[in-house]
Amino acid sequence: MNTRFSPLALPVAPAPTFHNNAPNVAQGYIQNFYNGQYVVPEPVPDADLEATFDRNFIEPAETEHWESARKALREHGIIVLSGPPGSGLKITALRLLRLELPMGSPLTYLEPDWSKPQVKALPRKMGEGCVLNMSLRSPEVPDESFGRNLTEYGRQRLGDGHLTIVLTTPEVWEGMTASDTQALTFRFGPPDAKTLVGRELRRLGASDRVSWLSEPGFSKVWASGPRPDDALRLARMISSAKHQDSLQDILDEFTGWLHYIEDTLLYPAEITPKPDVLTTRSVLWSAALLNEGSPRSVITSSDLLLKELGVSRDLKDIAQDTTTPKKLRAARITLDGDHFVLDSTRSNLDRAVLRHLLKEFSGIRGPVLRWLRTLLSSTSIPKQDVGPAIDKVVALAAEGSDNELLKTLHTDLTSARRALAVRALTAAALDPEHGAYVRNQLYRWVKGKTSEDVLSLVAKICGGELGVQRPDIALTRLRLVAEHAPGDCPELDEALSRLAEVHPTETLKAVHNWLDDPELRNAGRCAFLVLAGSTQGRALLLGRHGERLDLPEERARLVRVWRVAVKGQELDSPAGRTLLEWGELMDSDVLPPGTDYLLAEVLEPSLSLLAMELFGTRTPAWQRVRDAAMVIRENRKSTESVT
Numbered sequence: 001m002n003t004r005f006s007p008l009a010l011p012v013a014p015a016p017t018f019h020n021n022a023p024n025v026a027q028g029y030i031q032n033f034y035n036g037q038y039v040v041p042e043p044v045p046d047a048d049l050e051a052t053f054d055r056n057f058i059e060p061a062e063t064e065h066w067e068s069a070r071k072a073l074r075e076h077g078i079i080v081l082s083g084p085p086g087s088g089l090k091i092t093a094l095r096l097l098r099l100e101l102p103m104g105s106p107l108t109y110l111e112p113d114w115s116k117p118q119v120k121a122l123p124r125k126m127g128e129g130c131v132l133n134m135s136l137r138s139p140e141v142p143d144e145s146f147g148r149n150l151t152e153y154g155r156q157r158l159g160d161g162h163l164t165i166v167l168t169t170p171e172v173w174e175g176m177t178a179s180d181t182q183a184l185t186f187r188f189g190p191p192d193a194k195t196l197v198g199r200e201l202r203r204l205g206a207s208d209r210v211s212w213l214s215e216p217g218f219s220k221v222w223a224s225g226p227r228p229d230d231a232l233r234l235a236r237m238i239s240s241a242k243h244q245d246s247l248q249d250i251l252d253e254f255t256g257w258l259h260y261i262e263d264t265l266l267y268p269a270e271i272t273p274k275p276d277v278l279t280t281r282s283v284l285w286s287a288a289l290l291n292e293g294s295p296r297s298v299i300t301s302s303d304l305l306l307k308e309l310g311v312s313r314d315l316k317d318i319a320q321d322t323t324t325p326k327k328l329r330a331a332r333i334t335l336d337g338d339h340f341v342l343d344s345t346r347s348n349l350d351r352a353v354l355r356h357l358l359k360e361f362s363g364i365r366g367p368v369l370r371w372l373r374t375l376l377s378s379t380s381i382p383k384q385d386v387g388p389a390i391d392k393v394v395a396l397a398a399e400g401s402d403n404e405l406l407k408t409l410h411t412d413l414t415s416a417r418r419a420l421a422v423r424a425l426t427a428a429a430l431d432p433e434h435g436a437y438v439r440n441q442l443y444r445w446v447k448g449k450t451s452e453d454v455l456s457l458v459a460k461i462c463g464g465e466l467g468v469q470r471p472d473i474a475l476t477r478l479r480l481v482a483e484h485a486p487g488d489c490p491e492l493d494e495a496l497s498r499l500a501e502v503h504p505t506e507t508l509k510a511v512h513n514w515l516d517d518p519e520l521r522n523a524g525r526c527a528f529l530v531l532a533g534s535t536q537g538r539a540l541l542l543g544r545h546g547e548r549l550d551l552p553e554e555r556a557r558l559v560r561v562w563r564v565a566v567k568g569q570e571l572d573s574p575a576g577r578t579l580l581e582w583g584e585l586m587d588s589d590v591l592p593p594g595t596d597y598l599l600a601e602v603l604e605p606s607l608s609l610l611a612m613e614l615f616g617t618r619t620p621a622w623q624r625v626r627d628a629a630m631v632i633r634e635n636r637k638s639t640e641s642v643t
Contacts, residue, residue, distance in 0.1 A: 038121050039132070040472055042109035044094065045432070049107070052095040056203070058196055060092050061189025069186045073100055073163055078154025080166040080185040082173055085135060085401065087190045088228035093165040097129035100163060105129055111436055113476050115447050116140035119149040128161060134168045136401075136440045139447045147180025154184075193231040194222050200235035209238055217251050229433075230254075249346075256352040265353065268330040275322045275330045282306050283331040287342045288353035289375070289392060293385035295340055298333070299324050300380050301371075308367040308374070354396055358405070365404075372408040377417060387420045394424040398434035406441055412453050422460045429466050429473075439473055446480040455481045456491040463495025471503040475510045482526040496527055497534040504540045507531075515561050525565045529574045532565075533581060538591070546592025555598065562602040571613040579614060586621035596621060600628035607633075 050056055059066070073079045073096060081089045090109075097107055105128040114121055117138055123130070154164055173185070198210045212218075226234070237250050252260065268280040275283075279302070286301035306313075313321075322330070333340045343349050357368065375381060376390060390409070397406035409421045428438040446458050459481045467474035474495070481492050499507045511531065514524030531537025541548070541558060548554040569575035582599065585591045603611040603625065615626040 038113055038472070038476070039123060040111040040113055041123065042111050044107045044109055044131075048091060048094060050203075051091045052098050056199060057091070057095050058191035058199060060088060060191050062187065065186050065188070070096060070100060072184050072186075073097075073165070076151065076154050076184055077156075077158025077162065078151060078164045078166065078184065080168060080173065080181050082168050082170050082185055082187050083189070084169060084227075086227040086229040087188075089167045089188070090131060090133075091228075092188055093131045093167060094129075096165060097131070097163055101129050107131070109133065111439075112138070113439075113443065113473060114138060115443070117142040117146055119146065119153045122153060122164075124157075128163065130162070130164045132164060132166045133436065134166055135172060136437060137172055139444050151181060151184065190225070190228050193226045193228075194218075196228055196231045197235045197238070200232055201239060204235065204239040206239040209241075209244075212238060212244060212247060215247060217247060221251065221254065253347050253352075256355055257346055257349055258356070260346070260349075261353060261356050265332060269332055271326055271329055273322060273326070275327055278309070278311070279306070279322070279327065280330045282309075283327050283333070284342075284353060285357050287328075287331060287333050287340060288350040288357075289372075289389045290381075290385050291342045291350040291388070292336075292339050293388070294338060294382065295324055295328060295335065297381050297385040298340065299327065300378075301375055302327070304374055304378070305368075305371045308371045309364065310367075351392060351396065354392060355400075358396070358400070358402070369404055369408055372405075373411045376408060376421075377411045377413055379414065383416050383420070386417060387423075390417075390420045390424045391427075394428045394438075398428050398431070398438050401437055403441060403444075406438075409457070410445075410451070410454055412451075413457070418457060418460065421457060422464060425457075426461050426464055426466050429461065430469060442477055443480070446477055446484060450484065452486065452489070455485050455489060459489060459491035459495045463491065463498045467495060467499050468502055471499055471506045474499060475507065479510070479514055479520065479523045479527070482523040482530075483520075485526070492526075493530050493534065496530045497536050500531055500534070500540045501536040508540055512557065512561065515564050521564065524561075526574070528561055528565050529578050533578050538585075542592055542595065546594065549592060549594045549598060559598065559601045562599070563605075566602065566608075566610055569610055571610060573610075576610055576613070579610075580617070583614070583617065583619055583621040583625075586624075587619055596624040597628045599625045600632055604629040604632045604636075 069079055069081075079096075081093055083089050094107060097105075107129040108131070110123070110130050110132040112121070112132070112134060115138060117134065122132070150166070157164060170187075173181075194213055197213060201207065201210050221234070234250075234254050237254060241247070241250055252258075265284055266281060267277060268274045282302040282305045283298060286298045286305060290297050290301060325335075328335065328340060333342055334344075335341075342353070358365070361368070372393060376386060376393070378386075381389075393405060393408060396402065409425070413421055425438065425442070429435050429442065431438070442458050442461065445454050458477055462474035462478050462481075478492065478495055478499075481489065481495075485492055496507065508531075511524055511527045514520040514527060517524070531541060543549070543554075548558065566575045566579070571577075571580070579599070582591065582595070586595055603614070607629070611629070614622050
């Protein structure tokens with residue numbers, strides 16, 4: 001009798017909260033799971049809903065198709081809105097849904113989490129109005145039938161009183177499903193920027209500043225046709241300004257300090273001796289990346305960039321080089337004690353300089369990306385300087401959907417640098433504005449062939465705050481890590497154990513789904529063995545007091561998944577090592593009573609080589625398992641002979 005058995009710890013996670021009558025995310029994960037693909041229901045933020053009200057809504061440009069879009073939505077249950085990112089399509093879609101649905105109908109955003117678009121992964125009953133965001137490219141092109149299946153899906157949902165609007169971009173949609181959905185696809189331009197800024201200022205309680213928008217300085221801004229996202233950013237800048245005298249600074253910051261950068265910063269200040277233009281720019285770009293860091297870090301970074309640009313220097317060149325203080329002065333960098341500042345009077349100048357570099361110097365993009373990759377992993381730059389640099393790289397990549405820039409974090413980071421990357425990528429993945437893009441990239445990173453470092457990085461992210469707040473998103477990526485990890489991956493073990501602790505139900509159901517799908521079974525086996533090898537995981541599988549062993553359905557499922565996990569395995573395998581560990585825990589009375597009989601049920605049908613090797617260890621636990629297996633076998637034979 002296991003007199004020393006104590007309950008296994010299994011904390012209960014707090015229930016998530018949702019708004020706008022949106023479905024539970026964990027429920028959506030289970031209900032919409034299809035062949036490793038699923039669509040995540042997202043609550044519609046209150047601010048988005050408010051923007052669709054009569055008093056707030058601003059019609060998009062090119063509204064001649066407005067009534068046609070409404071008619072197509074009513075008749076087909078689904079339409080496609082196509083336009084560039086940030087052009088206000090979400091609000092337009094919500095407005096259309098509110099016009100065509102009964103008042104008070106729940107609205108839901110749908111975020112695909114799939115490698116290849118499949119209609120079967122879309123929800124069947126997920127609210128009466130859904131906005132499906134397909135503006136990001138999926139790793140795989142959908143089947144030719146996707147467009148036809150999508151229109152049929154719309155008709156079926158229409159019969160249930162549901163409407164769906166797909167958001168996409170011309171680049172993503174063209175050639176993928178465009179021909180089958182052409183009659184249901186509509187393009188609307190962004191709303192008038194000046195009107196949008198005025199409306200936002202009133203909403204922010206700054207109605208007295210709407211008159212500023214007619215100042216001559218704004219004429220070029222309105223003529224440029226800024227995106228709604230940028231217009232809202234401008235409204236926030238105007239609202240937070242101290243007085244109207246700062247209007248020119250607001251306009252300069254909004255336009256990325258373009259004239260100041262191009263007319264002043266890119267050229268050396270008048271000092272003697274004057275560094276060359278290339279050296280000055282390398283120092284400027286390094287200072288923008290490492291703003292408020294140490295001068296030594298800036299010069300080290302500048303040297304790394306010059307090297308990537310093909311500038312070779314011998315000892316003679318180094319001896320004749322301009323001194324660090326003069327290089328900083330030439331780049332108009334101010335020293336503040338042991339650190340430097342890149343013009344504190346111009347807000348966000350550092351990021352503006354980096355944006356300008358990436359946009360206007362596309363001819364040296366390759367060397368610039370290699371420079372970033374080298375710098376972020378270099379141990380010659382202190383951790384306290386690298387951290388803000390990583391934050392900027394992630395932020396700039398997210399706002400510009402720059403895949404290659406984000407991949408500069410793919411490099412072989414030390415544990416300290418990896419922790420910085422995990423923090424920055426986690427914050428970006430949870431960001432309301434750019435989170436979907438970053439989560440999509442994390443998916444793509446682990447979907448194809450990738451390095452162990454990348455797998456470990458993504459697993460670490462998924463086992464942290466991303467997994468706590470979004471277990472659905474984290475589990476999908478951890479499944480891909482489990483599929484591609486060549487061997488032991490401690491970060492995967494930690495992540496799954498963490499999710500088993502904070503989201504036990506979602507984690508267990510996900511692993512069962514993977515094991516039930518032949519295409520996902522390897523990942524399911526890996527994940528199951530990780531759970532079986534951790535304290536939290538064992539509590540999840542067996543129950544805190546071993547109560548799952550007494551529930552026939554739960555016990556049968558556990559026997560089944562164990563059999564899948566050990567099939568064809570040997571003692572020197574993850575499955576074999578996990579079973580050996582369970583044997584030791586049974587001998588130490590850590591596992592609940594009845595575990596030995598459970599394992600006997602697992603091993604008895606085949607009595608494989610693995611079973612014989614386990615029985616051969618001759619430990620008390622495995623002797624009990626062997627004896628129980630023999631009894632089960634004899635009972636089964638007796639039953640078979642009678643029948």
